[in-house]
Amino acid sequence: MSKHRRASLFETAHGHVRTCACCPALEVRFGNALLALGPDDLPHVLDQLEAAESHECDVTLLMGETGSGWVFTADEAAELHRLVAGARLMLDVAA
Numbered sequence: 001m002s003k004h005r006r007a008s009l010f011e012t013a014h015g016h017v018r019t020c021a022c023c024p025a026l027e028v029r030f031g032n033a034l035l036a037l038g039p040d041d042l043p044h045v046l047d048q049l050e051a052a053e054s055h056e057c058d059v060t061l062l063m064g065e066t067g068s069g070w071v072f073t074a075d076e077a078a079e080l081h082r083l084v085a086g087a088r089l090m091l092d093v094a095a
């Protein structure tokens, strides 16, 4: 079991974002993808998803300087966008 104490922040049909009681890390779960993000990463992720919004093809989401990332279909990317945007909104409300 993880030592982290998670609480749900925001959910969509295929994903959820959870906060932790002990640290600022966010756990973004979407389908098979599990992204560990800091609150400061959210704008970067949202920028990539917004830039991809007009595309009809697969969307590649790169994680910072790690060289790793995920590929989503346009529909998945749109839902992930709603998920991350919703989470950021909830964080803003809580701040």
Ligand SMILES: [Zn+2]
Pocket (backbone or CB within 6 Å): 003, 004, 005, 020, 021, 022, 023, 024, 025
């Ligand atoms: Zn933690």
